[in-house]
Amino acid sequence: MKKVILFSLFIASSSALAEQTQIDAIESAAMQLDKNTLVSLTNQAQTYDKALAFYRLSITQNLMAEPDAAIKSLNNAIATLEAHTVQHPEDGEAWALLSQSYGLQIGYQPMKGAYYGPKAGKALSNAFTYAPQSPRTHLVKAVSEYNTPAIFGGSKSAALKTLDTALTLFASDTSENQWGHAEAFVWRGLANQSMNNTEAAVEDWQQALNIAPDYGWANMLISKNK
Known part of the structure; x- marks a missing residue:
């Protein structure tokens, strides 16, 4: 029984390390405005990591004067996070990233502030509830x-x-x-x-x-x- 528990802990630890490695790759690419790597990472990643990759890709595309592509990538990040938070409403980290993504939408499209503002506020409130x-x-x-x-x-x-x-x-x-x-x-x-x-x-x-x-x-x- 003890061996089973230790093996399960090892698998969980290995999975967390693998996910952090992917997040580190996303952040490194974003800091260097490496659009091609970010595109590749959006295809490789799953759920939260996928949303983070799309979020970072959106910012990079916007800085590269690609507004339509930036909005599309941000919509993908939001859709991924909205689906995830429906299934896992207790994931405060996901709510925080979703709130940030809604806020970025307002930055891209200020006229939609009345729509995205309350959504950003609600998502942030959920983030503080589950990940204060x-x-x-x-x-x-x-x-x-x-x-x-x-x-x-x-x-x-x-x-x-x-x-x-x-x-x-x-x-x-x-x-x-x-x-x-x-x-x-x-x-x-x-x-x-x-x-x-x-x-x-x-x-x-x-x-x-x-x-x-x-x-x-x-x-x-x-x-x-x-």
Whole structure:
């Protein structure tokens, strides 16, 4: 019996490591705007990882001035996550990524904010219900606070505080879906920059590079603010 339990734990651990390897590949490709690798990963990955690959691919396509392709990829991410959360409503990590994806849709198509805004809010509420200690839940909240106009409840200072919490949680993150640590430093740098704390912003972006040396966004921000 003990051998069966140990074998089951080994299989579960191996599966988690395999999934994290795929997430690491998605994040590395996204940081380098490697569209071809991201396309390949959308075909290889399943469920949550597949949605993350489509989400990152969408951002990359948008940065490459391919808006139609970006919206299509984001729709694929959303469809994958919506189906997953119907079957697994307790998956807080999936709700967090879904909320972030809805928020990105608003960025692409602001006129649809009245439709996607409440959906993003509900998904984030579910993320806090099921994964309140996930650093990604707090990262998504911070991105929303940063991007939402003040008249609608957004706040750069609130985003900064939420990012502080996210980064504290990232330091001890043991999730099976580890991503976003370097990204959180970039967003905190942007929040600091918005409040004219340029020196602190550059320090945050450098911290992002310490985690992910090939992070193009962090490199670009440092170059622009030297």
